[in-house]
Amino acid sequence: MSHSALRINGQRLNSSLQSTCSSWGAITNSTGMRRLALSEEDRSVRDWLVRECKALGCRVKIDQMGNIFAIRDGASQDKLPIAMGSHLDTQPAGPRKISNTDWGIGGRYDGILGVQAALEVLRTLHENNIQTHCPVALIDWTNEEGARFPGAMMASGVWSTKSSTALEACHGIKDMEGTTMQKALEDTGYLGKTPCDYRENGLESYFELHIEQGPKLEATNNRVGVVTAVQGMKWYAMRVSGVEGHSGTTPMHQRSDALVTAARLIAAVSDTAQATSLGVATVGVITSDTQSQATIPSGVEFIIDIRCSTDAMVEDLCTAIFKRFDEIILNEKNNTSYSVLRTWGLPESIFHDDCISAVRSAAVAEVGPSKIMDMKSGAGHDAAWTSKVVRSSMIFVPSKDGISHNPAEYTTPEDCALGAQVLLQAVLRYDESIRNGINS
Amino acid sequence: MSHSALRINGQRLNSSLQSTCSSWGAITNSTGMRRLALSEEDRSVRDWLVRECKALGCRVKIDQMGNIFAIRDGASQDKLPIAMGSHLDTQPAGPRKISNTDWGIGGRYDGILGVQAALEVLRTLHENNIQTHCPVALIDWTNEEGARFPGAMMASGVWSTKSSTALEACHGIKDMEGTTMQKALEDTGYLGKTPCDYRENGLESYFELHIEQGPKLEATNNRVGVVTAVQGMKWYAMRVSGVEGHSGTTPMHQRSDALVTAARLIAAVSDTAQATSLGVATVGVITSDTQSQATIPSGVEFIIDIRCSTDAMVEDLCTAIFKRFDEIILNEKNNTSYSVLRTWGLPESIFHDDCISAVRSAAVAEVGPSKIMDMKSGAGHDAAWTSKVVRSSMIFVPSKDGISHNPAEYTTPEDCALGAQVLLQAVLRYDESIRNGINS
Numbered sequence: 078m079s080h081s082a083l084r085i086n087g088q089r090l091n092s093s094l095q096s097t098c099s100s101w102g103a104i105t106n107s108t109g110m111r112r113l114a115l116s117e118e119d120r121s122v123r124d125w126l127v128r129e130c131k132a133l134g135c136r137v138k139i140d141q142m143g144n145i146f147a148i149r150d151g152a153s154q155d156k157l158p159i160a161m162g163s164h165l166d167t168q169p170a171g172p173r174k175i176s177n178t179d180w181g182i183g184g185r186y187d188g189i190l191g192v193q194a195a196l197e198v199l200r201t202l203h204e205n206n207i208q209t210h211c212p213v214a215l216i217d218w219t220n221e222e223g224a225r226f227p228g229a230m231m232a233s234g235v236w237s238t239k240s241s242t243a244l245e246a247c248h249g250i251k252d253m254e255g256t257t258m259q260k261a262l263e264d265t266g267y268l269g270k271t272p273c274d275y276r277e278n279g280l281e282s283y284f285e286l287h288i289e290q291g292p293k294l295e296a297t298n299n300r301v302g303v304v305t306a307v308q309g310m311k312w313y314a315m316r317v318s319g320v321e322g323h324s325g326t327t328p329m330h331q332r333s334d335a336l337v338t339a340a341r342l343i344a345a346v347s348d349t350a351q352a353t354s355l356g357v358a359t360v361g362v363i364t365s366d367t368q369s370q371a372t373i374p375s376g377v378e379f380i381i382d383i384r385c386s387t388d389a390m391v392e393d394l395c396t397a398i399f400k401r402f403d404e405i406i407l408n409e410k411n412n413t414s415y416s417v418l419r420t421w422g423l424p425e426s427i428f429h430d431d432c433i434s435a436v437r438s439a440a441v442a443e444v445g446p447s448k449i450m451d452m453k454s455g456a457g458h459d460a461a462w463t464s465k466v467v468r469s470s471m472i473f474v475p476s477k478d479g480i481s482h483n484p485a486e487y488t489t490p491e492d493c494a495l496g497a498q499v500l501l502q503a504v505l506r507y508d509e510s511i512r513n514g515i516n517s
Numbered sequence: 518m519s520h521s522a523l524r525i526n527g528q529r530l531n532s533s534l535q536s537t538c539s540s541w542g543a544i545t546n547s548t549g550m551r552r553l554a555l556s557e558e559d560r561s562v563r564d565w566l567v568r569e570c571k572a573l574g575c576r577v578k579i580d581q582m583g584n585i586f587a588i589r590d591g592a593s594q595d596k597l598p599i600a601m602g603s604h605l606d607t608q609p610a611g612p613r614k615i616s617n618t619d620w621g622i623g624g625r626y627d628g629i630l631g632v633q634a635a636l637e638v639l640r641t642l643h644e645n646n647i648q649t650h651c652p653v654a655l656i657d658w659t660n661e662e663g664a665r666f667p668g669a670m671m672a673s674g675v676w677s678t679k680s681s682t683a684l685e686a687c688h689g690i691k692d693m694e695g696t697t698m699q700k701a702l703e704d705t706g707y708l709g710k711t712p713c714d715y716r717e718n719g720l721e722s723y724f725e726l727h728i729e730q731g732p733k734l735e736a737t738n739n740r741v742g743v744v745t746a747v748q749g750m751k752w753y754a755m756r757v758s759g760v761e762g763h764s765g766t767t768p769m770h771q772r773s774d775a776l777v778t779a780a781r782l783i784a785a786v787s788d789t790a791q792a793t794s795l796g797v798a799t800v801g802v803i804t805s806d807t808q809s810q811a812t813i814p815s816g817v818e819f820i821i822d823i824r825c826s827t828d829a830m831v832e833d834l835c836t837a838i839f840k841r842f843d844e845i846i847l848n849e850k851n852n853t854s855y856s857v858l859r860t861w862g863l864p865e866s867i868f869h870d871d872c873i874s875a876v877r878s879a880a881v882a883e884v885g886p887s888k889i890m891d892m893k894s895g896a897g898h899d900a901a902w903t904s905k906v907v908r909s910s911m912i913f914v915p916s917k918d919g920i921s922h923n924p925a926e927y928t929t930p931e932d933c934a935l936g937a938q939v940l941l942q943a944v945l946r947y948d949e950s951i952r953n954g955i956n957s
Contacts, residue, residue, distance in 0.1 A: 168809060224809070289766070290763050321920070321922075323731065323921060324801055324824070325750065325894075326731030326896055326919065327797070327895075329798075330791070334799070336800055336801075340781070341780070344777060344780040344781050344784065347772075347774060357764065357765065357768065359812075361776075361805075361809055361810045362809065362810045365801075365802070369664070370752060371822060373799055374800075382811060479766065480761070
């Protein structure tokens with residue numbers, strides 16, 4: 078059988094995806110998921126994944142951050158694996174004290190589709206006795222959501238970082254109950270010995286299938302997104318400090334109300350992004366020190382999420398926002414102050430032409446040139462990290478109504494299968510080019 | 518001994534207050550308190566209070582809201598009790614995920630001083646074998662803070678309300694764990710049979726000693742506040758509704774960001790109160806449906822607390838705030854909406870001249886006319902409710918730096934003793950006037 082005629086089994090893929098979601102992390106009476114990294118549910122689905130991969134004859138390595146590498150050998154003894162991957166953890170259910178929305182609950186496709194599709198590719202190669210030139214690997218990256226241990230794309234970040242301290246720092250990060258990542262890795266049996274370092278456990282290239290999480294493919298009637306880059310991002314954890322006071326006994330002009338100042342800053346984040354047209358800026362998380370309606374808040378914390386097409390635009394938007402903050406604080410008469418508690422960021426990630434070409438030709442072969450589009454990812458992904466150190470690219474399939482991180486997150490079984498088929502063919506085409514010495 | 522020479526025992530009062538706080542609800546390494554209504558700590562201090570009052574020969578009645586009435590008989594068989602009271606519950610420790618402040622923790626004086634002082638008055642009457650004309654009662658009102666079961670001054674409100682449904686409604690209110698007030702009353706043994714109704718379990722009058730919780734007495738170098746009224750208050754629980762979205766993939770102009778709109782409304786609450794000079798308005802509580810930094814918030818809820826000297830001013834300030842809200846929503850381009858989920862309120866409470874006079878003359882006798890001042894209370898108190906149906910007034914003593922609902926809440930032992938002494942003499946003066954047929 079010619080490799081280009083090889084087809085994944087869409088029914089098997091979708092059945093595997095849905096049944097494992099139903100078994101491990103499903104929310105009762107909902108298609109929503111709550112599968113926090115290294116939770117009992119995550120441990121169970123990981124154990125299942127390892128069993129499945131071993132049954133296909135793969136070698137399985139667990140690294141120091143719990144990343145699972147399942148490797149199917151190729152003909153060549155000296156090539157690194159062409160990898161496919163994503164993550165099996167999901168968003169949590171957020172605290173919802175008063176309202177009844179389900180927002181903040183994870184869906185069944187974000188991350189999960191990418192790993193399940195990689196498994197389906199391995200199954201297809203195995204049942205057809207395909208011998209690739211390079212090894213082919215499946216990767217499940219730990220804690221991509223950063224929902225349990227703060228810090229999205231954490232473990233792919235450690236693997237891709239030229240830093241001796243990143244691993245140690247991430248092992249020490251605690252969840253809300255105070256459990257460290259290291260303890261959670263130990264407790265689940267996923268604190269592996271393989272170095273979490275691209276230099277010691279390397280890859281030839283990396284392909285990631287993911288749902289778009291936005292409305293563009295659907296709106297333009299395209300079926301596959303050929304992802305060329307991930308936009309640059311920066312986050313700031315902010316604190317506004319005021320002075321506590323009783324709401325009934327403290328005169329307005331004597332107040333130092335942290336929430337009033339925070340409110341002006343939050344409005345300014347949105348206004349500045351709109352006025353400059355540089356990119357998007359969002360405050361998605363806010364917490365107040367007080368939970369008493371009769372108390373003037375003394376401290377409010379919030380996180381600003383800034384994303385633009387290029388790193389320079391990210392810098393310009395950040396500068397404009399903080400300039401506006403300084404003006405607001407100067408004009409405020411309530412004697413509050415603000416500070417930046419912590420910053421994170423992920424520079425703009427430009428994918429590799431060879432990988433992009435493999436995805437594009439695989440997609441064209443499946444649906445023709447009129448149903449695919451090149452696009453940049455607005456969301457961060459593990460591939461954004463891997464692209465810093467190995468050739469990488471991504472495949473997007475449509476998200477119904479552009480919704481994700483929500484039980485309403487949905488991608489049709491046909492699109493899931495299409496994504497897996499494009500993934501298979503992209504890997505095979507890339508492998509073929511290596512065999513022929515085209516990419517090297 | 519002439520009644521006017523009678524003196525409370527300040528050392529005993531302060532020792533009783535501090536030791537019971539240390540035993541039931543103290544926070545380790547802090548003077549802060551966490552004694553939520555009908556918690557294990559509250560049950561213990563209530564049991565202690567009942568034992569102490571019975572040891573002084575008082576009859577103890579528990580009503581349907583768990584209010585404790587400890588009654589010391591007087592000479593007259595047909596008079597209702599002159600009551601003294603406040604509450605033994607405190608503010609909770611609020612959730613503090615990131616910051617390290619202690620704000621939101623209760624102190625040792627708010628409410629607690631009023632009940633302890635009432636007990637000290639009973640002890641003083643008992644040890645001096647004083648026979649009053651009217652019975653004298655101590656009252657511990659349940660859930661004044663509204664910190665466990667939402668709704669401040671809840672049980673004094675039920676007692677003072679001409680409504681057959683208030684009791685049932687309050688019994689059904691749930692705490693954060695879903696426990697109803699009725700269940701908590703049953704579990705602690707404080708679901709009494711005495712009707713929680715001023716018409717069936719009435720009082721002759723009501724006096725409440727409380728810390729000021731504001732800076733005025735200290736700033737003016739006065740020692741006693743003669744409280745003539747409690748300002749009018751109104752609360753609105755608000756919800757702003759938008760549409761969820763991914764922070765990286767949703768363009769600014771397509772967003773419906775609930776937090777951005779909420780931020781504009783919160784700033785407007787403060788700005789409107791300052792611009793109109795009608796009173797004070799505060800947003801002390803804010804919650805968002807989402808806890809993900811990568812999510813555009815779809816729902817934000819907050820509580821507005823509005824207080825003015827008169828009910829008419831409260832109405833005017835509310836009208837001005839909501840007019841501004843409508844303008845903001847109209848000008849917003851992000852397609853959000855707001856709704857009022859619930860309102861509460863406590864109309865302006867004007868205390869009774871006879872009770873005010875008794876407090877004033879008792880205070881003048883203790884510290885002279887230059888060390889007392891008439892004042893309105895900015896905070897709500899159980900006396901605000903009782904004043905709707907029986908003659909009532911309050912005594913304020915200084916709060917250090919005006920701080921309360923905080924471990925830094927402090928009133929000197931001397932001022933605590935002074936407050937109790939004024940309470941004793943106000944009750945005796947009022948009793949004397951009843952005996953003499955002056956107040957009737």
